[in-house]
Amino acid sequence: MKTFPLFKEESYPEAWSYELLEGKAPQGIAPRSCILNFEGISEDETVYNPCPFVMNDELCLLGRVEAYTSEIAHVHQFKKTDGAWRSQELSFLHVQDPFLTCIQNKKIVGGVALDFTESFPGVYHIENYRTSFYDFETKEKIIDGPNGMKDIRLVDLSDKIGVFTRPRTEEQGVVRSSIQFSTVSSLSEITAELICDISIDPLKKVQGFFNHNEWGGVNAVYQLRDGWLGVLGHIAYYSEHSTAESPDHAHTDEHMRKYAAIAFEFHPETGAVTHPVIILARNNLDTTAKAKREDLHNVIFPGGLIFLRDDEHVLFFYGLGDAHVGVSEVPYPFHHALDQDAENNHLFTMDRSTALGTVGID
Numbered sequence: 256m257k258t259f260p261l262f263k264e265e266s267y268p269e270a271w272s273y274e275l276l277e278g279k280a281p282q283g284i285a286p287r288s289c290i291l292n293f294e295g296i297s298e299d300e301t302v303y304n305p306c307p308f309v310m311n312d313e314l315c316l317l318g319r320v321e322a323y324t325s326e327i328a329h330v331h332q333f334k335k336t337d338g339a340w341r342s343q344e345l346s347f348l349h350v351q352d353p354f355l356t357c358i359q360n361k362k363i364v365g366g367v368a369l370d371f372t373e374s375f376p377g378v379y380h381i382e383n384y385r386t387s388f389y390d391f392e393t394k395e396k397i398i399d400g401p402n403g404m405k406d407i408r409l410v411d412l413s414d415k416i417g418v419f420t421r422p423r424t425e426e427q428g429v430v431r432s433s434i435q436f437s438t439v440s441s442l443s444e445i446t447a448e449l450i451c452d453i454s455i456d457p458l459k460k461v462q463g464f465f466n467h468n469e470w471g472g473v474n475a476v477y478q479l480r481d482g483w484l485g486v487l488g489h490i491a492y493y494s495e496h497s498t499a500e501s502p503d504h505a506h507t508d509e510h511m512r513k514y515a516a517i518a519f520e521f522h523p524e525t526g527a528v529t530h531p532v533i534i535l536a537r538n539n540l541d542t543t544a545k546a547k548r549e550d551l552h553n554v555i556f557p558g559g560l561i562f563l564r565d566d567e568h569v570l571f572f573y574g575l576g577d578a579h580v581g582v583s584e585v586p587y588p589f590h591h592a593l594d595q596d597a598e599n600n601h602l603f604t605m606d607r608s609t610a611l612g613t614v615g616i617d
Contacts (some may be wrong), residue, residue, distance in 0.1 A: 271531060273467040273492050276517065280533035282540045287584035287616050288574070293333060295342030296320055301547065304352045304574035305558040307567070308602045310516040314561065314613045316340065316572070316578060317353040317364070324549060326351070327379060331367065335613050337376035347394040350387060352392055352556070354475060357599040358411050358442060367405050385401040385447075404454070406472025411599055412485060415440060417484070417523050421472035422454040430469035434461040434488075438523060456506035461521060461528055468492055471517070474557040484521045485589040487557050489514050490531070494553065513537075516573060518588035534588050535571060546576025562593055562600070563607040582614045
């Protein structure tokens with residue numbers, strides 16, 4: 256397995272910072288939000304980092320399921336039945352942070368696959384990780400990305416396939432990260448070696464990502480009109496500020512993770528990119544939902560969007576604190592309109608009343 260090499264320092268120009276984006280983000284609480292509850296999992300497991308999609312006119316979720324004390328994850332598919340989100344495990348998909356896309360009429364599902372070593376009986380440590388892709392119908396593996404890289408995403412461009420990569424390194428407390436992009440003609444061209452080559456090419460960098468000691472990546476991509484792509488992603492850094500899950504339980508730590516959901520547009524032919532906007536951060540949510548660990552309290556990890564037909568809003572699904580699935584109704588986050596004819600977008604479009612009724616936002 257090919258492993259992603261270290262970056263050169265000159266690959267990191269100044270970029271938009273988290274704090275700059277946060278200052279321009281919508282302020283206040285997102286009032287139309289909820290936390291989902293799930294059935295069919297054990298009492299010591301949690302569900303988070305969801306991927307929403309529409310199949311046979313029903314809203315479905317792929318959810319990362321794992322014990323509170325573990326990162327050994329598997330993916331369940333959930334549907335709302337008799338008023339509850341009920342589980343059907345995807346036995347072939349033992350990954351974290353699932354995603355789904357449609358490439359050349361093929362539904363492709365993927366996530367982050369981990370290698371573990373057992374140092375003591377029942378004590379596991381992460382040895383390595385990579386982004387893996389599978390055929391959703393046949394369950395066969397299609398691609399393994401290079402070791403050490405998450406957030407690789409594919410998008411159908413009609414005559415080509417767009418490939419987003421996310422190289423990230425961290426040494427002696429210094430984080431370096433970027434988003435890279437290139438195109439290929441077919442799925443068979445995509446290999447770990449090709450992804451590494453895209454990731455170290457300065458000409459493949461999507462400009463503006465990321466600032467010093469910040470990182471992030473692409474979570475989902477949607478086709479817009481006039482050749483533009485709508486990108487849902489995240490931006491993150493280690494906060495040194497005091498945070499609290501309750502007023503009596505403050506915590507100050509240089510490794511408090513702070514994640515926010517961002518959206519921007521990218522043109523695959525010209526390389527043009529619009530200024531990203533934060534569409535949701537932890538301070539926009541009025542909930543006492545407890546994080547998996549205290550340092551994850553401020554983590555919003557984007558899962559995907561459900562576009563509401565004939566409406567100027569979308570349903571945004573996300574992981575909250577690595578322990579919950581949250582849903583918020585937010586304004587449509589892109590400048591260009593959604594391409595209604597794109598096959599991939601059919602997986603993520605639904606009538607407003609049906610979608611809101613399913614998640615319980617009325």
